[in-house]
Amino acid sequence: MQTDRPSTKPLRAGVVGLGWAGEQHLKNYLRMPNVEVKAIAGLEVDRLGQLGEQYGVSSLHESWEDLVARDDLDIVSVATPNHLHAPVAIAAFESGKHVLCEKPLARTGAEAEGIVRAAREAGRVLQIAFTQRERGDVQALRRHVEEGNLGKIYHAKATWMRRDGIPGMGSWFTDKNMAGGGPLIDLGVHMIDMALFLMDEPEVEAVSCATYSELGPRGRGSRANDDDSTKTIVGDAYEVEDLATAFIRLSGGATLNLEAGWAAYRESSDDFGVTLYGTDGGAELKVRNYGTSDTVRIYTDVAGVPAVVAPEIGPREGHRGVVQRFIETIRSGEWADHHGEEGLRRTRVIDACYASALQNREVSLRELIREEAV
Numbered sequence: 001m002q003t004d005r006p007s008t009k010p011l012r013a014g015v016v017g018l019g020w021a022g023e024q025h026l027k028n029y030l031r032m033p034n035v036e037v038k039a040i041a042g043l044e045v046d047r048l049g050q051l052g053e054q055y056g057v058s059s060l061h062e063s064w065e066d067l068v069a070r071d072d073l074d075i076v077s078v079a080t081p082n083h084l085h086a087p088v089a090i091a092a093f094e095s096g097k098h099v100l101c102e103k104p105l106a107r108t109g110a111e112a113e114g115i116v117r118a119a120r121e122a123g124r125v126l127q128i129a130f131t132q133r134e135r136g137d138v139q140a141l142r143r144h145v146e147e148g149n150l151g152k153i154y155h156a157k158a159t160w161m162r163r164d165g166i167p168g169m170g171s172w173f174t175d176k177n178m179a180g181g182g183p184l185i186d187l188g189v190h191m192i193d194m195a196l197f198l199m200d201e202p203e204v205e206a207v208s209c210a211t212y213s214e215l216g217p218r219g220r221g222s223r224a225n226d227d228d229s230t231k232t233i234v235g236d237a238y239e240v241e242d243l244a245t246a247f248i249r250l251s252g253g254a255t256l257n258l259e260a261g262w263a264a265y266r267e268s269s270d271d272f273g274v275t276l277y278g279t280d281g282g283a284e285l286k287v288r289n290y291g292t293s294d295t296v297r298i299y300t301d302v303a304g305v306p307a308v309v310a311p312e313i314g315p316r317e318g319h320r321g322v323v324q325r326f327i328e329t330i331r332s333g334e335w336a337d338h339h340g341e342e343g344l345r346r347t348r349v350i351d352a353c354y355a356s357a358l359q360n361r362e363v364s365l366r367e368l369i370r371e372e373a374v
């Protein structure tokens with residue numbers, strides 16, 4: 001049920017998933033005043049005990065069902081492999097919890113639609129952990145766009161590329177059924193989110209996408225020191241793409257070039273960025289190896305002469321910002337506009353990309369949604 005009053009009452013959270021993402025949720029809840037983590041769940045018994053002790057959480061569950069069934073939680077965080085986002089989130093809404101779900105919201109638009117419907121029916125908050133948009137540089141660039149300094153943005157580029165960055169070769173990440181896809185759904189979803197956020201949320205009309213799987217199936221492109229104990233090996237087939245590229249048509253005639261790759265013969269780094277071209281200015285965000293300093297350039301004319309501005313922007317941690325926003329939304333009591341629609345829109349763009357790559361043609365989002373309804 002929707003409240004209409006702000007509240008400062010204590011909030012009790014449970015976190016499902018003990019990997020890097022789950023730990024970020026856990027530790028950032030504990031940084032928030034009046035938020036308690038009551039329970040955590042995951043399959044790794046040793047890690048359950050270790051995280052429980054480190055963060056002072058006494059209720060440890062090996063089954064997510066047991067955690068979600070508890071009646072002493074207000075919040076469930078979903079930081080599991082992608083195929084479990086929908087069942088865990090929907091069960092949490094059915095028992096009246098708010099949900100913070102890791103990106104991507106789900107493997108497909110249809111699955112994401114089910115989660116958003118459950119959030120609306122429960123009248124609870126659903127937020128997706130789009131952590132990269134919470135970075136200090138992205139937020140500063142957004143304010144720059146909001147102030148109108150770039151004029152009308154008519155073209156953008158968004159890219160996230162790694163040399164050897166397949167996360168967990170043989171784990172759920174490279175299993176099509178568990179992950180839903182490769183770098184497009186894993187990294188590309190962040191860049192679609194970042195670009196659309198910076199461009200003031202234009203509607204995505206159509207996409208033309210190609211995917212490649214050249215290095216992964218040959219056993220190349222994996223992180224050398226990928227010893228993360230939570231990434232259980234589930235098979236030896238590499239079933240997803242290792243590189244995706246898309247040309248995306250947006251409402252109002254604007255366009256976006258997207259590139260997302262876990263592995264390619266390029267510089268040995270992990271780089272993402274966005275370029276914006278506007279009628280009154282341009283901007284470039286270039287992040288190398290998750291660095292936070294000297295990442296933004298703004299291009300404009302000053303007194304008729306081309307000028308470059310390099311703003312000094314403080315670092316800001318992604319998950320911290322996400323958790324803070326989520327808790328503030330719950331406390332505000334204004335939940336009606338927070339049922340995860342943005343996450344659903346991102347998932348539909350990814351659906352269209354995979355359909356386009358499969359069919360070797362441009363695919364419009366409208367035709368995809370029509371087909372889904374039939």
Ligand SMILES: NC(=O)c1ccc[n+]([C@@H]2O[C@H](COP(=O)([O-])OP(=O)(O)OC[C@H]3O[C@@H](n4cnc5c(N)ncnc54)[C@H](O)[C@@H]3O)[C@@H](O)[C@H]2O)c1
Nearest residue numbers: 017018019020021042043044064079080102103131230231
């Ligand atoms: N926002 C970000 O920056 C960011 C970064 C990394 C991962 N992620 C997302 O977080 C999610 C998890 O990624 P990860 O890298 O932490 O994965 P991971 O494989 O390291 O951890 C997954 C966790 O889920 C648990 N799990 C799996 N099946 C379960 C079940 N049936 N019941 C209970 N627990 C179960 C595992 O035991 C493990 O603890 C993914 O959706 C991923 O896309 C987001």
